[in-house]
Amino acid sequence: MTTKPEALLQVEDLKMHFPIYKGLFRKQVGAVHAVDGISFEVHKGETLGLVGESGCGKSTTGRAILQLHRPNSGKVNFDGKNLVELKGEELRLMRRKMQMIFQDPYASLNPRMTVGEIIGEPLVVHGIAKGAEVQDRVAQLLELVRLNPSFASRYPHEFSGGQRQRIGIARAVALQPPFIVCDEPISALDVSIQSQVINLLQELQEQFGLTYLFIAHDLSMVRHISDRVAVMYLGVMMELADSDALYTNPLHPYTQALLSAVPIPDPILESKRKRILLEGDVPSPVNPPSGCRFRTRCPIAEKVCAEERPEFRELKPGHFVACHFAERFV
Amino acid sequence: MPDFLLDIKGLETQFKTPDGTVHAVNGVSFGLKESETLAVVGESGCGKSVTMLSVMGLVPSPPGKVTAGEALFFGRDLLKMSAEELRHVRGAQISMVFQDPMTSLNPVLTVGKQLEEPLMLHVGMSRTQARDRVAELLAMVGIPNPKDRLDDYPHQFSGGMRQRVMIAMGLSCSPQILIADEPTTALDVTIQAQIVELVKRLRDEIGMAIIWITHDLGIVAGLAQRVVVMYGGFVVEEAPVNELYANPTHPYTLGLLGSIPRLDQKEGKKLTSIEGLPPVLYEKPTACPFAPRCKWAMERCWKENPMLETVGTEHRVACWVDTKTGRAR
Numbered sequence: 001m002t003t004k005p006e007a008l009l010q011v012e013d014l015k016m017h018f019p020i021y022k023g024l025f026r027k028q029v030g031a032v033h034a035v036d037g038i039s040f041e042v043h044k045g046e047t048l049g050l051v052g053e054s055g056c057g058k059s060t061t062g063r064a065i066l067q068l069h070r071p072n073s074g075k076v077n078f079d080g081k082n083l084v085e086l087k088g089e090e091l092r093l094m095r096r097k098m099q100m101i102f103q104d105p106y107a108s109l110n111p112r113m114t115v116g117e118i119i120g121e122p123l124v125v126h127g128i129a130k131g132a133e134v135q136d137r138v139a140q141l142l143e144l145v146r147l148n149p150s151f152a153s154r155y156p157h158e159f160s161g162g163q164r165q166r167i168g169i170a171r172a173v174a175l176q177p178p179f180i181v182c183d184e185p186i187s188a189l190d191v192s193i194q195s196q197v198i199n200l201l202q203e204l205q206e207q208f209g210l211t212y213l214f215i216a217h218d219l220s221m222v223r224h225i226s227d228r229v230a231v232m233y234l235g236v237m238m239e240l241a242d243s244d245a246l247y248t249n250p251l252h253p254y255t256q257a258l259l260s261a262v263p264i265p266d267p268i269l270e271s272k273r274k275r276i277l278l279e280g281d282v283p284s285p286v287n288p289p290s291g292c293r294f295r296t297r298c299p300i301a302e303k304v305c306a307e308e309r310p311e312f313r314e315l316k317p318g319h320f321v322a323c324h325f326a327e328r329f330v
Numbered sequence: 331m332p333d334f335l336l337d338i339k340g341l342e343t344q345f346k347t348p349d350g351t352v353h354a355v356n357g358v359s360f361g362l363k364e365s366e367t368l369a370v371v372g373e374s375g376c377g378k379s380v381t382m383l384s385v386m387g388l389v390p391s392p393p394g395k396v397t398a399g400e401a402l403f404f405g406r407d408l409l410k411m412s413a414e415e416l417r418h419v420r421g422a423q424i425s426m427v428f429q430d431p432m433t434s435l436n437p438v439l440t441v442g443k444q445l446e447e448p449l450m451l452h453v454g455m456s457r458t459q460a461r462d463r464v465a466e467l468l469a470m471v472g473i474p475n476p477k478d479r480l481d482d483y484p485h486q487f488s489g490g491m492r493q494r495v496m497i498a499m500g501l502s503c504s505p506q507i508l509i510a511d512e513p514t515t516a517l518d519v520t521i522q523a524q525i526v527e528l529v530k531r532l533r534d535e536i537g538m539a540i541i542w543i544t545h546d547l548g549i550v551a552g553l554a555q556r557v558v559v560m561y562g563g564f565v566v567e568e569a570p571v572n573e574l575y576a577n578p579t580h581p582y583t584l585g586l587l588g589s590i591p592r593l594d595q596k597e598g599k600k601l602t603s604i605e606g607l608p609p610v611l612y613e614k615p616t617a618c619p620f621a622p623r624c625k626w627a628m629e630r631c632w633k634e635n636p637m638l639e640t641v642g643t644e645h646r647v648a649c650w651v652d653t654k655t656g657r658a659r
Binding site for chain 1: 373374488490491518519520521522523524526527545546547548549550551552571572575585586587588589590591592593594595600601602603604605607608
């Protein structure tokens with residue numbers, strides 16, 4: 001890379017804690033540290049993959065960026081404005097520029113609205129089209145996601161999971177936003193349908209120059225679709241690098257373990273692979289470990305890991321890692 | 331023809347629904363050899379789970395009904411057994427581990443109680459004997475401090491730990507066959523790796539045969555010796571694992587392998603997708619069920635359903651087209 005890529009979105013020290021209340025007076029007794037101080041940039045036109053296991057805070061990150069959860073602290077700079085500070089009408093206007101595709105195509109479409117109403121709603125709400133114009137746009141959008149325009153008068157229950165996800169995608173691109181958060185858009189779909197949806201997302205990206213934050217737990221799919229990949233664990237960022245660099249030379253022990261756990265559909269290769277098996281489970285985000293979050297399961301943890309939280313540093317150009325001993329793996 | 335430990339022949343299962351009869355399994359035949367790991371692969375609705383549930387007599391009836399076929403286990407047909415006889419086989423000689431460990435464990439009984447039950451029922455142990463054995467089993471599947479966990483309830487275990495408990499339960503009576511129905515689908519990838527390694531280790535120690543039902547061709551590659559691919563209630567391809575991945579022959583198998591990205595391959599290559607949707611079969615298909623989604627489909631495919639034919643060593647395919655040449659076989 002010769003020129004520094006332009007950042008569409010900058011996240012600085014984002015924190016999202018969910019309070020836990022207990023007792024008669026609903027006193028706050030603690031908090032789920034879902035996202036605990038993460039910083040990264042999303043470059044214009046790229047797909048940034050965000051991976052991690054369940055409960056690592058990847059979906060919360062996506063929602064906190066779009067202000068669907070209001071973060072406790074930190075900054076989300078998008079289009080010259082800090083979204084965290086915006087309220088009311090100002091925020092509503094910004095929403096036009098950032099949309100979301102949800103994981104569950106069964107829960108994210110209102111069963112009492114027709115497909116036409118669902119896809120047309122953002123156009124109406126934001127005053128972009130009215131009356132017959134809306135129907136024309138809806139028909140165009142349905143064609144764009146390879147659905148029959150006549151489907152506009154049908155209801156979501158008449159469609160399969162893959163078709164519903166296309167409807168969700170049509171709704172997300174209706175306002176032609178530059179930025180879309182895709183929150184596990186394919187994990188509820190069958191294997192042969194997943195690739196249909198992924199191919200559609202890639203085509204739309206080429207056509208409209210979209211920028212995606214692609215949240216997923218399927219590491220193979222993330223490698224396939226992403227330009228850069230960020231790995232999260234227990235609310236913090238562990239590693240962030242170009243997709244190729246991350247997959248060929250992971251510098252964080254967690255990324256290494258994660259990658260080695262992914263099965264490869266090749267029996268000969270599989271029989272030769274060595275797995276790094278992690279012990280135990282992910283600790284609770286209510287009371288995360290001191291220092292490095294990963295130290296309780298880390299094969300190379302030492303005393304310093306419990307004492308100091310490793311800095312998220314740029315070890316190689318464009319390759320960020322939060323580990324005291326990452327140099328060993330360069 | 332090798333002797334099969336479990337030999338399923340011409341199995342058909344149907345479900346009566348308000349919209350009509352769904353033909354979920356339409357004449358499935360395959361065998362399981364002794365101490366072999368067989369993977370049954372397919373997408374949701376292909377009949378892979380229903381096949382195994384039918385064999386175990388676990389299809390809810392009504393609405394479900396096994397309408398034809400046999401499943402021979404030591405020369406006895408499981409499908410013709412009385413409920414009482416089947417109960418002695420189930421859990422003792424053939425056991426099953428299900429996908430979702432939360433819904434398959436009883437939330438109001440302690441884990442210890444639930445694991446003691448099969449031991450007392452099938453092996454005839456006393457409660458105290460069973461309790462000791464349960465602690466051993468939990469240790470074997472890698473649960474720390476097993477003795478202290480006996481009186482815990484399922485909700486006190488994490489997803490991965492619960493699946494270990496299920497596996498311990500499945501193995502408690504040393505069965506000849508363990509049927510695992512998508513046991514890792516609900517789990518994270520690092521936990522999935524733990525469970526797969528655990529099952530491999532136990533398989534080598536105990537020497538039981540495994541039927542692993544999954545949609546994940548990645549897991550299959552590292553675990554199974556032989557693979558059965560199902561589509562629309564039929565077996566469409568069957569082969570030893572190395573042969574299947576080196577020489578996938580059925581258009582559906584080819585499509586599946588093409589539609590999954592590989593971790594060890596650079597991004598950029600477009601995934602080949604299988605257009606269209608898997609079928610819901612309200613009638614027993616008379617043509618190839620995959621024809622509507624198949625890019626090789628010929629006239630014959632729309633008229634006759636192909637039978638499994640041998641194309642290589644232990645490699646059988648149900649397709650009218652030779653996908654290597656694109657011409658009729």
